[in-house]
Amino acid sequence: MPTILDVARKANVSAMTVSRVINGSGPVNEETRRRVEQAMKELDYYPNSNARSLVKKETRLLSLLITDITNPFYTTLARGAEDAAKRLGYRLIFCNSDEDPAKEKEYIEMLLSTQVDGVLFAPSGDDSLKNLRLLRKQGIPFVLIDREVPNLECDKVLGDSMLGAHKLMEHLIENGHRRIACITGPKHISTARDRLQGYLATLKLHDLEIDPSMIIETEYTLGSHQEVMQKLLELQTLPTAIFAANNFVALGAIKELRKHGWKVPEDISVVCFDDLDLLQDLDPFLTVAKQPSYDFGVFGVQMLVERILGTATSNFRTIVLPPEIIIRRSSRNINAALE
Amino acid sequence: MPTILDVARKANVSAMTVSRVINGSGPVNEETRRRVEQAMKELDYYPNSNARSLVKKETRLLSLLITDITNPFYTTLARGAEDAAKRLGYRLIFCNSDEDPAKEKEYIEMLLSTQVDGVLFAPSGDDSLKNLRLLRKQGIPFVLIDREVPNLECDKVLGDSMLGAHKLMEHLIENGHRRIACITGPKHISTARDRLQGYLATLKLHDLEIDPSMIIETEYTLGSHQEVMQKLLELQTLPTAIFAANNFVALGAIKELRKHGWKVPEDISVVCFDDLDLLQDLDPFLTVAKQPSYDFGVFGVQMLVERILGTATSNFRTIVLPPEIIIRRSSRNINAALE
DNA sequence: GTGAAAGCGCTAACAA
DNA sequence: TTGTTAGCGCTTTCAC
Numbered sequence: 048m049p050t051i052l053d054v055a056r057k058a059n060v061s062a063m064t065v066s067r068v069i070n071g072s073g074p075v076n077e078e079t080r081r082r083v084e085q086a087m088k089e090l091d092y093y094p095n096s097n098a099r100s101l102v103k104k105e106t107r108l109l110s111l112l113i114t115d116i117t118n119p120f121y122t123t124l125a126r127g128a129e130d131a132a133k134r135l136g137y138r139l140i141f142c143n144s145d146e147d148p149a150k151e152k153e154y155i156e157m158l159l160s161t162q163v164d165g166v167l168f169a170p171s172g173d174d175s176l177k178n179l180r181l182l183r184k185q186g187i188p189f190v191l192i193d194r195e196v197p198n199l200e201c202d203k204v205l206g207d208s209m210l211g212a213h214k215l216m217e218h219l220i221e222n223g224h225r226r227i228a229c230i231t232g233p234k235h236i237s238t239a240r241d242r243l244q245g246y247l248a249t250l251k252l253h254d255l256e257i258d259p260s261m262i263i264e265t266e267y268t269l270g271s272h273q274e275v276m277q278k279l280l281e282l283q284t285l286p287t288a289i290f291a292a293n294n295f296v297a298l299g300a301i302k303e304l305r306k307h308g309w310k311v312p313e314d315i316s317v318v319c320f321d322d323l324d325l326l327q328d329l330d331p332f333l334t335v336a337k338q339p340s341y342d343f344g345v346f347g348v349q350m351l352v353e354r355i356l357g358t359a360t361s362n363f364r365t366i367v368l369p370p371e372i373i374i375r376r377s378s379r380n381i382n383a384a385l386e
Numbered sequence: 387m388p389t390i391l392d393v394a395r396k397a398n399v400s401a402m403t404v405s406r407v408i409n410g411s412g413p414v415n416e417e418t419r420r421r422v423e424q425a426m427k428e429l430d431y432y433p434n435s436n437a438r439s440l441v442k443k444e445t446r447l448l449s450l451l452i453t454d455i456t457n458p459f460y461t462t463l464a465r466g467a468e469d470a471a472k473r474l475g476y477r478l479i480f481c482n483s484d485e486d487p488a489k490e491k492e493y494i495e496m497l498l499s500t501q502v503d504g505v506l507f508a509p510s511g512d513d514s515l516k517n518l519r520l521l522r523k524q525g526i527p528f529v530l531i532d533r534e535v536p537n538l539e540c541d542k543v544l545g546d547s548m549l550g551a552h553k554l555m556e557h558l559i560e561n562g563h564r565r566i567a568c569i570t571g572p573k574h575i576s577t578a579r580d581r582l583q584g585y586l587a588t589l590k591l592h593d594l595e596i597d598p599s600m601i602i603e604t605e606y607t608l609g610s611h612q613e614v615m616q617k618l619l620e621l622q623t624l625p626t627a628i629f630a631a632n633n634f635v636a637l638g639a640i641k642e643l644r645k646h647g648w649k650v651p652e653d654i655s656v657v658c659f660d661d662l663d664l665l666q667d668l669d670p671f672l673t674v675a676k677q678p679s680y681d682f683g684v685f686g687v688q689m690l691v692e693r694i695l696g697t698a699t700s701n702f703r704t705i706v707l708p709p710e711i712i713i714r715r716s717s718r719n720i721n722a723a724l725e
Numbered sequence: 726g727t728g729a730a731a732g733c734g735c736t737a738a739c740a741a
Numbered sequence: 742t743t744g745t746t747a748g749c750g751c752t753t754t755c756a757c
Contacts, residue, residue, distance in 0.1 A: 048498075048524055048525070050734055050735085051734065051736095052734080061743070062735075062736090063736080063743070063744060063745080064742085066735070066736060067736095067742095067743090070736085072736085073742085073743090074742055074743090075742070075743085076742060079742080079743085091524065093498040093499045093524075094499055094734085094735080095440075095501060095733090095734050095735070096500055096501070097437075097439045097440050097445070097500075097733090097734080097735090098436075098440055098733075098734035098735040098749090099734080099736075100436045100735090101434075101436050101440060101733095101735070101736095101748095101749045101750065101751090102734090102735055102736050102737075102749045103735085103736070103737095103749090116461055116464060116465060116468075117461055117663075119456070122455055122456055122461055123456065125455060126455060126456065126482070129482055138479070138496060138500070139480075140478075140479055140480075141464075141478075141479075141480040143465070143468055156432060157477060159387075160432045160433055160434065160435040161435055161436075161477070162435070162436055181430070184430060185387055185430065186387070269663070269667070298664060298667045298668055299667070301667075301668055323664060324608070325608070325637060325662060325664060325665065326665060326668060328637045328638070328640070328641045329637055329640055329641070329665060329671070330669070332668070389750055389751085390750065390751065391751095400727065400729080401728090401750085401752090402727070402729085402752080402753095403726085403728075405751070405752060406726095406727090409752085411752085412726085412727090414726070414727085415726060415727085418727085433750085434749090434750055434751070435751095436749090436750080436751090437733090437749075437752090438750080438752075439733090439751090440732095440733045440734065440749095440752095441732075441750090442733090442751085442752070442753095443733075
């Protein structure tokens with residue numbers, strides 16, 4: 048591949064002049080500029096960004112670290128991040144931690160070597176603290192998205208898990224449900240804690256009994272939630288509704304319910320956090336707390352770039368993007384006659 | 387951030403020795419190695435891969451260029467590519483062309499500057515040829531995935547669109563369908579052409595009439611396919627089944643059918659290419675030709691890396707991964723009584 | 726087993 | 742408006 052020197056020779060100028068043409072970083076005679084541009088085109092020259100990064104000490108590379116690339120919440124977020132990064136002149140490296148802090152650490156080390164300018168970070172859980180400290184120690188700016196980590200001051204773009212859970216619960220209670228099970232995510236993930244918190248708080252608010260056997264913890268990932276549902280279905284008194292902590296958990300629950308011959312919503316109502324856009328097209332079915340996932344990505348990248356450029360206030364900021372409750376067929380009024 | 391020289395000073399050796407420790411690229415005394423490793427740890431040293439790339443003329447970076455990051459076919463493919471890349475010691479940059487050759491070109495130019503070692507390339511269409519030629523001119527190895535481009539010899543990992551379409555059509559015909567509509571993708575995408583071809587060939591095979599008004603072209607993306615369906619629903623004689631060229635097209639079709647009060651499969655059957663894993667959990671519904679998307683990514687990266695390392699045969703290779711037909715509820719026997 | 730010198734492709738800083 | 746020099750952090754080459 049041709050270098051800046053090849054271009055310089057061909058245009059009969061110095062490398063410095065070519066550099067100025069490429070970057071618009073100094074005065075260049077119109078006629079000279081034309082010659083240089085001509086030479087670049089003829090040689091199919093593309094500047095080597097490694098070399099540039101080495102001297103400029105910036106790569107214009109950001110990283111988006113998410114925990115599950117198959118979850119539509121994160122892919123839509125990724126779209127938002129990508130669009131914003133492009134608009135601001137940054138490239139984006141995607142990393143997928145698979146909800147695993149060890150894999151997350153490997154990626155962080157890779158990113159440190161890559162010299163990314165900043166990281167948009169969806170932590171796999173509270174254990175991510177070590178990894179985040181590593182970034183901070185090296186002076187790499189980061190913005191937390193979707194989940195937060197205790198004992199860490201930093202920029203954040205979060206949803207409102209408490210509020211969303213509360214609204215979903217209010218909806219169920221309004222519709223006559225009194226025995227509501229909660230299938231929550233891992234305790235080491237902040238959104239799981241907050242959603243459980245919202246569940247509990249709303250029950251208390253209505254003086255409803257809190258039955259620990261109705262609260263079951265599972266993974267956030269798609270896959271078999273068999274044992275979890277087994278536990279639930281073995282209860283003496285069965286719930287009339289399920290509040291699931293995210294979209295994949297809800298899918299897993301419904302799948303298991305089906306296996307056991309339960310119909311949603313006839314036999315049991317189901318509501319959850321996060322929408323599934325695809326599904327909504329096929330059959331508007333699940334009642335959900337939909338989060339503006341695309342905006343998570345956009346705001347995240349904007350905050351990150353402001354932090355990198357130093358145009359942000361020195362204080363850390365938190366942006367909260369509230370969910371929207373969408374009521375569909377999966378939740379029904381328990382007193383209404385079945386159609 | 388500390389450099390190799392900082393480590394060298396701390397360990398009382400030269401930079402060269404540190405380099406040898408990092409890369410295992412030469413003999414180092416056990417005791418010296420320990421001192422160097424100690425120093426690296428104490429300084430939180432991570433080698434600058436830009437500097438390394440500059441001299442080694444390899445970045446160990448691959449790019450995965452796909453056309454739609456929200457399509458589960460591609461996200462699963464991405465997982466496969468990511469896992470394989472990691473295993474082989476490569477980093478992966480995701481790019482999303484959005485089915486747009488212009489955006490695709492911008493990304494290619496960016497990748498040229500980034501000095502990626504190779505590109506896993508799902509072309510936006512036949513117009514990608516220019517972009518691919520650019521890569522070839524610069525000597526960057528690439529592997530085409532999912533779609534091919536006419537007049538270009540290169541490594542490829544493809545599905546078998548003809549076969550999948552044929553099998554889906556056979557399934558419909560076996561179940562008594564005679565008037566089958568085809569909602570196909572853009573003509574400039576190879577898979578759309580092949581699927582249409584499979585549709586036509588199977589009709590001919592069974593001496594069934596080919597009615598051009600039953601063949602409608604639309605986009606591969608999720609979104610409203612209103613006008614397309616409008617055309618279909620205005621036909622004199624209506625089809626009893628629809629063959630949709632991909633998952634998103636099928637979703638769009640079903641959505642529109644619903645709007646017009648048509649039920650699937652009671653009023654009309656629908657089959658399509660590519661599965662939707664999420665959906666399958668909620669309600670095993672769509673009859674599909676499922677492609678092994680994860681393997682597309684794995685094989686693609688493997689081929690690419692072999693090409694980069696020069697361990698591949700000099701001849702270009704094509705891997706074909708056939709689809710699997712999964713029959714579900716969206717297609718029914720037209721003569722069977724409704725339940 | 727270890728180090729010194731040179732250079733990868735580019736740009737900052739200064740000089741002309 | 743243009744060019745020269747030096748150096749970013751690393752590895753290759755060759756010498757010891």
